[in-house]
Amino acid sequence: MTAVDTKQDIQHWSDWKARMPKDWLAPAREAAMARFEALGFPTTRHEEWKYTSTAPIARQSFVAPSADAKVTAADLDRYLFAEQPGALAVFVNGRFSDSLSDLSALPKGITVMSLAAALESQRDVLEPHLTKHADYREHAFCALNTALFTDGIFVHVSEGTLVERPLHVLYLTTPSDDPTAAFPRNIYIAEPNSKVRLVETYGGQNGSVYFNNAVTEFVARDNAIIDHYQVQRESTDAFQVSTRQVFQTRDSNVSSHTLAFGGRLVRNNINTLLDGENANCMFNGLSVLRGEQHVDNHLRVDHAQPHCNSWEFFKGIYDDSSRGAFCGRIIVREDAQKTDAKQSNMSLLLSRDAMIDTKPQLEILADDVKCTHGATVGQLDDEAIFYLRSRGVSVDAARSLLIYAFAGESIGQVRIAALRDKLQDLLSERLHYGESLTFGRPFEYSDDFADLVRAADRRRET
Amino acid sequence: MTEIQSDPIEQWASSNDYKYGFVTDIEADSLPPGLNEDTVRFISAKKEEPEWLLEWRLKAYRHWLTMKEPTWAKVSYPTINYQDIIYYSAPKQEKDKPQSLDDIDPKLRETYEKLGIPLKEQEVLAGVAGASVAVDVVFDSVSVGTTFKEKLAELGIIFCSFTEAVKEHPELVKKYLGTVVPYSDNFFATLNSAVFSDGSFVYIPEGVKCPMDLSTYFRINAASTGQFERTLIVAEKGASCSYLEGCTAPMRDENQLHAAVVELVALDDASIKYSTIQNWYPGDQDGKGGIYNFVTKRGKCAGRGSHISWTQVETGSSITWKYPSCILQGDNSVGEFYSVALTSRKQQADTGTKMVHIGKNTKSYIISKGVSAQRGHNTYRGQVRINKGAENARNFTQCDSMLIGDKCGAHTFPYIEVKNSTAHMEHEATTSKIGEDQLFYCNSRGIPTEDAVGMIVNGFCKEVFAELPMEFAVEAKKLLEVSLEGSVG
Numbered sequence: 001m002t003a004v005d006t007k008q009d010i011q012h013w014s015d016w017k018a019r020m021p022k023d024w025l026a027p028a029r030e031a032a033m034a035r036f037e038a039l040g041f042p043t044t045r046h047e048e049w050k051y052t053s054t055a056p057i058a059r060q061s062f063v064a065p066s067a068d069a070k071v072t073a074a075d076l077d078r079y080l081f082a083e084q085p086g087a088l089a090v091f092v093n094g095r096f097s098d099s100l101s102d103l104s105a106l107p108k109g110i111t112v113m114s115l116a117a118a119l120e121s122q123r124d125v126l127e128p129h130l131t132k133h134a135d136y137r138e139h140a141f142c143a144l145n146t147a148l149f150t151d152g153i154f155v156h157v158s159e160g161t162l163v164e165r166p167l168h169v170l171y172l173t174t175p176s177d178d179p180t181a182a183f184p185r186n187i188y189i190a191e192p193n194s195k196v197r198l199v200e201t202y203g204g205q206n207g208s209v210y211f212n213n214a215v216t217e218f219v220a221r222d223n224a225i226i227d228h229y230q231v232q233r234e235s236t237d238a239f240q241v242s243t244r245q246v247f248q249t250r251d252s253n254v255s256s257h258t259l260a261f262g263g264r265l266v267r268n269n270i271n272t273l274l275d276g277e278n279a280n281c282m283f284n285g286l287s288v289l290r291g292e293q294h295v296d297n298h299l300r301v302d303h304a305q306p307h308c309n310s311w312e313f314f315k316g317i318y319d320d321s322s323r324g325a326f327c328g329r330i331i332v333r334e335d336a337q338k339t340d341a342k343q344s345n346m347s348l349l350l351s352r353d354a355m356i357d358t359k360p361q362l363e364i365l366a367d368d369v370k371c372t373h374g375a376t377v378g379q380l381d382d383e384a385i386f387y388l389r390s391r392g393v394s395v396d397a398a399r400s401l402l403i404y405a406f407a408g409e410s411i412g413q414v415r416i417a418a419l420r421d422k423l424q425d426l427l428s429e430r431l432h433y434g435e436s437l438t439f440g441r442p443f444e445y446s447d448d449f450a451d452l453v454r455a456a457d458r459r460r461e462t
Numbered sequence: 463m464t465e466i467q468s469d470p471i472e473q474w475a476s477s478n479d480y481k482y483g484f485v486t487d488i489e490a491d492s493l494p495p496g497l498n499e500d501t502v503r504f505i506s507a508k509k510e511e512p513e514w515l516l517e518w519r520l521k522a523y524r525h526w527l528t529m530k531e532p533t534w535a536k537v538s539y540p541t542i543n544y545q546d547i548i549y550y551s552a553p554k555q556e557k558d559k560p561q562s563l564d565d566i567d568p569k570l571r572e573t574y575e576k577l578g579i580p581l582k583e584q585e586v587l588a589g590v591a592g593a594s595v596a597v598d599v600v601f602d603s604v605s606v607g608t609t610f611k612e613k614l615a616e617l618g619i620i621f622c623s624f625t626e627a628v629k630e631h632p633e634l635v636k637k638y639l640g641t642v643v644p645y646s647d648n649f650f651a652t653l654n655s656a657v658f659s660d661g662s663f664v665y666i667p668e669g670v671k672c673p674m675d676l677s678t679y680f681r682i683n684a685a686s687t688g689q690f691e692r693t694l695i696v697a698e699k700g701a702s703c704s705y706l707e708g709c710t711a712p713m714r715d716e717n718q719l720h721a722a723v724v725e726l727v728a729l730d731d732a733s734i735k736y737s738t739i740q741n742w743y744p745g746d747q748d749g750k751g752g753i754y755n756f757v758t759k760r761g762k763c764a765g766r767g768s769h770i771s772w773t774q775v776e777t778g779s780s781i782t783w784k785y786p787s788c789i790l791q792g793d794n795s796v797g798e799f800y801s802v803a804l805t806s807r808k809q810q811a812d813t814g815t816k817m818v819h820i821g822k823n824t825k826s827y828i829i830s831k832g833v834s835a836q837r838g839h840n841t842y843r844g845q846v847r848i849n850k851g852a853e854n855a856r857n858f859t860q861c862d863s864m865l866i867g868d869k870c871g872a873h874t875f876p877y878i879e880v881k882n883s884t885a886h887m888e889h890e891a892t893t894s895k896i897g898e899d900q901l902f903y904c905n906s907r908g909i910p911t912e913d914a915v916g917m918i919v920n921g922f923c924k925e926v927f928a929e930l931p932m933e934f935a936v937e938a939k940k941l942l943e944v945s946l947e948g949s950v951g
């Protein structure tokens with residue numbers, strides 16, 4: 001937790017500077033690089049980075065990953081859900097892989113391609129949005145990504161298009177001798193009245209050290225729906241900084257789920273700007289950590305217009321000497337009357353050495369609003385364990401059952417049945433309990449889009 | 463419906479003259495403005511302080527020179543020129559202190575009569591033996607009247623001005639001064655350590671329960687005098703006391719700096735209850751001329767089973783920067799914090815608490831109520847920290863904000879840091895406004911909107927008022943009503 005001389009540490013990045021792509025974004029990239037050099041890596045003296053030291057990233061020097069990594073379809077298996085999604089896009093070490101991806105099942109009206117390709121063919125669509133939402137002026141990691149990104153996924157859903165089956169985007173990092181760094185840049189643009197469902201999985205083999213600095217920009221136009229899931233299954237020695245910047249206009253509905261299982265040091269920046277009346281957003285998160293893992297979820301919901309609703313729901317399960325941090329800031333601007341913002345952060349500490357720091361914040365400049373936040377930190381209830389044991393359930397099973405119930409509320413929000421099953425498996429793998437537990441779904445939601453909107457209404461009512 | 467609603471807000475913005483704004487003309491024995499080592503030496507010499515205290519002040523002053531003014535609080539104000547402040551001013555009567563209430567300068571008494579509280583109340587209370595309030599009046603940095611001393615002395619309780627304590631009980635002062643808020647603690651506390659003028663000292667010996675509420679009324683008087691009080695309260699094993707502090711100040715054009723330090727020490731099974739009503743001049747409608755209130759208050763639950771409780775009602779000052787804290791060092795110790803902060807006009811308050819759990823089975827309880835009106839900004843900033851060794855720590859936090867009008871702001875910045883997995887933490891925060899249906903309900907039963915707003919705000923703050931000693935609870939309610947006065951037609 002010591003402050004780092006960041007100016008010295010960014011020297012490592014001077015080699016990278018030469019790699020800045022010379023495309024039509026060059027002016028933005030130059031500006032971003034200059035900002036990064038001026039800002040340096042944030043230290044724990046930064047209010048926004050109080051609980052997460054970037055020193056391990058700053059001290060490490062990274063090389064660009066090799067282009068000829070051998071990955072076969074079999075390597076992907078463990079990341080896929082039981083039932084194949086609508087389409088699969090695979091990135092290996094930050095580069096789009098044509099051979100592993102399958103985008104044939106996409107319906108009409110949706111354009112999915114690698115950003116590298118889109119930069120050439122979709123400039124008119126990209127120009128108003130790419131680098132315009134994610135703020136590289138204030139955020140060092142975003143600046144670094146903006147300067148150096150080469151590839152990522154580009155999704156453009158045209159007006160009125162409904163994409164019911166999820167698009168699965170898989171980022172795979174292969175083991176290498178030297179630590180590598182990748183800068184995935186994604187952009188999701190949902191035009192008016194369109195609906196799309198996206199799953200991102202970040203995967204890597206345990207033991208390999210790498211750094212993924214991802215930035216994703218979401219644009220949800222009037223009455224559009226984006227339902228997004230990010231499953232983090234990085235190597236337990238990997239660093240990940242993931243920034244999601246959401247821009248929403250009137251009546252749009254965005255939900256983004258963060259399901260963190262992997263990574264040594266993970267920071268999720270999730271920001272949204274509700275810039276139209278009756279825009280809804282929902283951010284759900286579950287972190288299941290053990291060992292030396294550290295996950296920091298950092299949210300900022302900016303209510304710029306009246307009648308918007310936001311809902312943040314983050315849960316964490318911390319075992320061994322893992323560490324969690326949460327910071328959620330709700331900003332209600334002067335004109336944003338009738339705002340309804342809810343936030344909750346619940347943490348379950350399973351071990352003596354686990355730690356959690358939480359910082360829920362409200363900044364409210366309008367008077368006719370309803371804003372609440374809640375934070376709890378606790379352990380498994382001894383009485384509940386005793387109750388289960390008295391009914392012949394073993395200690396391990398009782399603990400697993402209670403942890404499962406705690407996590408279930410989060411997993412229950414996932415609206416893709418196959419993904420939900422996958423997450424349940426991942427969770428029971430983590431519970432130090434031999435048998436796979438099967439439970440009923442905690443919430444009886446149907447998985448269609450209409451229900452997503454109904455759920456938002458329900459939340460508003462309660 | 464909307465008409466009823468808009469009324470109080472518009473009216474709220476209308477001028478609401480500060481009731482307690484007046485200046486008493488007592489010739490002060492003041493230093494010229496400015497701060498250097500000589501200022502520190504002058505203050506120390508003036509107070510005939512021992513060498514070690516002067517050294518301590520100088521150490522603080524030298525450390526202060528290396529420090530930067532903090533900027534993290536959510537408040538904005540013009541830069542303070544510390545060389546423009548008068549660091550010492552004492553009423554003339556210092557050398558021959560009044561022996562009884564009758565000896566007190568009539569002008570001073572008049573001042574208090576205008577305030578409608580302290581000395582008048584003292585007289586009344588002096589007449590009524592038994593359950594009564596002992597008042598140590600601090601008037602412009604020097605304590606001029608101390609009552610009930612003898613009665614307290616019988617029990618071995620020391621309740622005197624800080625200067626007196628330094629003279630008469632130097633060993634106690636030396637033992638405890640700076641043990642809770644060290645001279646190097648923060649910018650304003652360090653400044654206070656260098657130039658503190660006076661304050662109160664309370665010592666409750668082992669096993670003694672203080673039979674009455676101890677009280678100090680602070681009052682800033684001479685123009686551009688920063689008041690730098692230093693309060694130290696020590697409760698020995700099994701002792702207990704309740705301390706009251708309240709203040710009102712006359713109207714000023716220049717901003718006045720107030721940087722006080724309060725240190726509480728509670729040993730085994732001791733309990734200290736510290737209540738504050740703060741009603742300094744909040745500045746005019748544009749926030750001009752109000753008091754800058756940068757206070758460091760901290761209590762240390764040093765012993766097993768000790769208990770420290772802070773209660774504050776903050777309605778005054780143009781800027782409040784105040785975090786009464788508890789260091790829960792002893793096993794089974796308990797820290798409490800109850801706060802009502804009201805900001806209107808252009809007041810800014812950044813206030814909250816810090817609960818540091820170090821001992822086993824420690825508990826803390828935080829209730830904070832913020833009310834913002836007109837262009838006031840109210841920030842709750844609190845930290846609850848559970849250290850590694852603090853087994854079975856328990857915390858409950860509730861911070862509620864109420865907004866009246868669309869130009870005010872309410873902010874909540876809690877920090878929860880848990881380093882021990884046996885901790886149980888709960889934190890809740892809500893923000894709301896006075897419901898139109900609530901107002902309508904009151905109106906429909908013949909209660910005018912102004913009274914209804916007062917009732918609702920008082921109800922909102924009830925949990926905190928319940929913690930105040932009787933006299934203060936009445937005053938606090940009155941204060942809120944005064945602050946709400948003129949808010950509706």
